[in-house]
Each structure stands twice: as structure tokens, then as C-alpha cells.
Amino acid sequence: MEFETKYITPDIKLSEFKGKGFKTEVIFEHHILVWFISGETKIIQADATYTFHSGDIFLIPRNQLTTVINYPKDGAPHKAVAMHLTKERLKDFYARHKAVGRIVSQPKVYRFSKHPLLESCLASLIPYFDLGENLPPDIAAIKIEEAISILRSIDKSVDGLLADFEEPGKINLSDFMERHFMFNMTMDRFGYLTGRSLATFRRDFKKTYHTTPQKWLTEKRLQLAHYEMSEKKRKPIDVYFEVGFENLSHFSSAFKNYFGYPPNSLFNK
Template sequence: MAHEAHYIHPDLKISGFTEHFHKSDVLFEEHLIVWFISGETKIVQGGQTHLFGAGDTLFFPRHELVTVINYPKDGLPHRSVVMHLTAKRLEDYYAKNKVEVKPVPKPGFRTFGKHPLLQSCLASLVPYFDLRDPLPEALAAIKVTEAITILRTLAPEIDHLLADFGEPGKINLADFMEHHYMYNLPMTKFGYLTGRSLTTFKRDFKKTFQTTPQKWLTEKRLDLAHYLIREKNRRPSEVYLEAGFENLSHFGYAFKKQFGYAPTE
């Protein structure tokens, strides 16, 4: 993986990847703000692919599935500053800033581009990573509070997301799986996100789809890859990660077994 993470505080780190690329299907337990220092990042969510580079700032909501593919670029490794917005930090913040929490649609990740307010806030952390000692809690609190204030200024509706501390409730299993089958997560996570225990998830899945989760997931991912290759003229080496496969050779084997010919054909 060749991944390095340097923390100056539990909520603040610099993350780096030095490989050709690194792909992960992620489900963050906390809201994250990420500012890219160098490299390139491809985000895949909801059947859409988005590309970001140095200077861009993204916001990732907690409990939101997303595929992240990081690449070095221009001879530089992929590096980013990452800020965690913990529930405790947000609860303290909103205890002082009363907000009526209302239900909001699933937000997905959000880009703020190279907005100077967020960019300057996150970039100002970079010199602190040269410190030999951890960043004092008082200073870390100031920087996180600054970032929250900027988010609320740029997107006032984000209050209803940041101030919602509830856990996922039981939702429609079929709708969720049809929109999230391309993510490689443990079955326990799929269960958690649909408001079910592992045992209940497997039982409801069999009742809904008349098959096992693993078989259904493989077939759905192969159908997506087949569509992208045949209808969108994408190369197998481009689509196997987006479709939910981790290994190109395994993808080729499974594809040929399913359709009777290799994806390159």
C-alpha cells in the first residue's frame, strides 16, 4: 500500500500514498475535511466519477459510502491534509450554537474546489507537521472550530448534517443494495448501514433477492463492468476498480466465466 499517516493531533493528520495508485471503498465513522497537497484523486459514487487535484478541498459525510482512488502525479506522491470532525467536537460546538436538526437527503461527498477560506485554513496546518511534539489541544480546537465555521458560512444547510448525531435506522434493503453494490465492504457494514444485525441482514437479503449476498454482488458488479466496456467503450483496466473488483486478473477470470468471453474481446 505504501501509505503513511502522520498525526500531530488525533483529529489532524497528513496522509500520503507513494504507489502507482491506491483504491479503497471507504465508510467514514466521522465527517472529514480533506485538502489535497499533491497528486490526483478519483472519487466514484452513485455511478459518477469525479477527478480532483492539488488545492481542492472535499467534505466527506460520516456513514457515506464512496470509492476513493489516489494517484501520484507529476513525480510527486499523493499527499493530503485530513481533519476529523468528531461527534464530541461537534456536540460541544452546537451546544453553543443552537440548531434545529431537520431530515436532509443523503448528501454524498461535497467539493469546495480551491475556495480560499478552506484552502488557507487547511494549508496553515502544514508547518505544524514539522513539530516534534503534538499540537496542543487548545490550538487544535481553534483550527477545527475555524473549519466548522467556514463550512457553515459556505454551506449554511450543512448544519443539519453536522448537528445530526443519530445512527443509521432500518431502511429499504433492495433500494440501498441497488445503489451501493459496487462497494467492497464487510457484510457487517452493509448490515449496519441498512439498520440490521448481520444475521438479520442475511435473512432479509435472501428473502428479497432469493440468493446469497456474495453471489448477487458478484453478478451485479460484472453486469456493471460489462455495460461500461460494451456501451461506454471503457477499457477493462479502467473499469474493474469502479465496478467493485480488487484484482484485474480475477476480474478477467470472473468476467469470462459469466459471459463466455474475455473483457478485452
């Protein structure tokens, strides 16, 4: 089996991937704390790209368009423990603990590489995965609260993220789309993240761009791909997924239809 996931609670899992590579685009419903055991992960968001290796610990914020690319490395599988910090658990925590400073959400990926306290907290879960036993609910609650407390002791600013329970409000559509067009999401999700119903999203998009979302997204993605290949000399197979296409054949066909020549011809000039 190339991909295996073991759960000891619905919010704590161990994943292991032994294939050549695994790519996905997601919007995480909850903040996720990840301890990276082996392999390599690249996380691409609108404003930054992060690469993580064995021993790294990081926190991915919820409601952010994210491309995740996982690879085995150095003969070891891609293996990681992930803990979901749900809104319900965080609300309960902050009902008992006062947040530090003003709550201003910072939708960035937090890095806590090889921190001994966090690593010890997450490593203590491994025996439950090995035994194939569920973690008792009271122990699971203790471990998650321990992780939250350690995060707050390491980085005082993390309260700005963890104690923010607001859902996305209506925001400037043009600013959002220009920063996130390369993420292959449904129109429903684009609407949700800009604080709009699907109908309102389509109507506001038409007013802003005088075209349909699908046509605009395809053209923007192709233009970005052209830049990556012509200026940075990247190959089509390394570009198509990152700019928002699901497969290479669809990308190549759309590229040729739009520019009048196939993407490979850029490397023959």
C-alpha cells in the same frame, strides 16, 4: 517510502503518496475535511463521481460507501491534509451553537475549492507537520472549531450534515443494494448501513432476491463491468476495481465463468 502519514493529533493528519496510484473502499466513521495540496483524487459514491486537484477543499460525509482513488500528478506526489470532524466534537459545538434551519442530512460531498478562509485555516497546520510536533489539545480544538465555523459561514446547508447525529435506521434493502452493489464491503457493513443485524440482512435479502448476497453481488458487478467494457469501451484494468472486485485475475476468472468468454474478447469483436 511510497506512502507516509504524519499525525499532529489523532484527528488531523498529513498524507503523502508517491506511487503510481492508490485505491481503497471505505466507510468513513467521521466527516472528513480535506485540503488537497498536490496530485489528483477521484471519489466514487453511489450517485456521483468527483475529481479533485491541487488547491481543492472538500468535505466527505460519514457512513457513506466511498471508493477513493489517489494519484500523483505533474511530477508531484499525492499530498493532502485531512481533519476528522468527530461526532463528539460536533455535538459539543452544536450544544453551544444553534443549527440553522431544519436538520435534514444531505449525504453528498461538499466542495469548497480554493476557499481562502479554509485554505488559511488548514495551511496553518503545516508548520506542525514540518516540525514533527504534536498540536497541543487546546490548539487542536480551536483549529477544528475554526474549520467548522468557516464551513457554516460558506454554506448554510452544511448544518444539515454536521448536526445530524443519527445512526443508520432500517431502510429499504432493495433500493440500497441497487445503488451500492459495486462497493466491495463485508456483509456486516451492508447490514449496518441498511439498519440490520447480519442475520436479519441475510434473511431479508433472501426474501427480496431469492438468492444469496454473494451470488447476487457477483452477478450484478459482472453485468456492470460488461456494460462498461462493451458500451463505453473501457479496459478490464480500468473497470474491475470500480465495480467491486479486489484484483484483476479474480475478475477475469469470474467474468469468464459467468459469460463464457474472457473480458478481453469484447475488444476483438
